[in-house]
Amino acid sequence: MDSLSEGIISQLAGARSLVVFTGAGMSAESGVPTFRDAQTGLWARYEPSDLATPEAFARDPALVWQWYAWRRELVAGVEPNAGHQALATWQTRVKAFTVVTQNVDGLHQRAGSDRVLELHGNLHRIICSSEGMEVRDPLPPVAEGGPPRCPQCAAPLRPDVVWFGEALPERAWEGAMQAAARAEVLLSVGTSGLVHPAAGIPLLALQHGAVVVEINPEPTPLSHQVTASVRGTAAQVLPALVERLAPR
Ligand code: OAD
Numbered sequence: 001m002d003s004l005s006e007g008i009i010s011q012l013a014g015a016r017s018l019v020v021f022t023g024a025g026m027s028a029e030s031g032v033p034t035f036r037d038a039q040t041g042l043w044a045r046y047e048p049s050d051l052a053t054p055e056a057f058a059r060d061p062a063l064v065w066q067w068y069a070w071r072r073e074l075v076a077g078v079e080p081n082a083g084h085q086a087l088a089t090w091q092t093r094v095k096a097f098t099v100v101t102q103n104v105d106g107l108h109q110r111a112g113s114d115r116v117l118e119l120h121g122n123l124h125r126i127i128c129s130s131e132g133m134e135v136r137d138p139l140p141p142v143a144e145g146g147p148p149r150c151p152q153c154a155a156p157l158r159p160d161v162v163w164f165g166e167a168l169p170e171r172a173w174e175g176a177m178q179a180a181a182r183a184e185v186l187l188s189v190g191t192s193g194l195v196h197p198a199a200g201i202p203l204l205a206l207q208h209g210a211v212v213v214e215i216n217p218e219p220t221p222l223s224h225q226v227t228a229s230v231r232g233t234a235a236q237v238l239p240a241l242v243e244r245l246a247p248r
Pocket of ligand 1 (some may be wrong): 034
């Protein structure tokens with residue numbers, strides 16, 4: 001965080017509209033693997049991009065259903081980390097504070113962030129793969145390991161997440177673009193910045209004159225375009241930053 005100049009610190013401190021754009025790295029210190037980490041155990045032999053597609057679900061609904069069931073179980077067993085909590089604290093001090101996340105784990109909301117736009121959905125919400133409406137617990141029984149069937153139309157159920165080749169949820173996407181265009185400051189935390197259209201959000205803020213700060217232990221394609229790029233992790237840098245910006 002020392003790489004942030006006093007000028008940038010004061011712009012962060014004075015921001016009335018702020019967006020935090022997050023990716024899988026935001027949840028890494030909670031114990032949730034990123035898309036770049038080798039998928040542990042059972043899933044090591046699959047590429048996420050081979051499982052997160054409508055074609056994979058059509059080809060092998062049981063495999064895709066079980067992969068998301070494994071991810072749901074993993075997330076249920078972890079806690080939001082200090083980075084998620086720092087954002088929930090920070091939002092209480094800023095007039096317009098929006099978290100725009102690519103993550104589907106719901107950890108921002110569990111930490112107390114209440115304006116969270118989920119660009120790629122949420123793996124805890126289950127929907128009918130044919131009609132799209134949410135099917136709440138208790139889910140119908142699962143036949144031979146495959147996805148449960150919709151109680152209305154008997155189509156397989158699926159997680160309410162965006163798969164490769166699918167459109168982003170309209171309201172979340174519109175809201176994210178609006179927030180990015182109005183932001184005085186945008187932080188990009190824990191994302192490789194490779195998956196569009198989501199990865200365009202920090203660039204949109206830059207084009208509208210925002211101060212854009214990246215937080216990532218590694219460089220990304222965004223690193224040379226942003227106002228400042230901090231080499232560090234979400235759970236280390238965000239609490240230190242929120243502490244530094246705390247009103248004296
Ligand atoms: P990636 O796995 O592509 O990138 C994770 C980023 O987090 C990398 O740049 C890491 O360097 C960084 N990172 C790792 N540990 C970190 C930590 N402790 N603190 C901060 N950063 C850390 O994940 P995303 O960029 O989120 O989309 O991937 C974007 C999208 O690609 C995902 O939403 C998903 C995936 O396919 C869909 O499934 C549609």
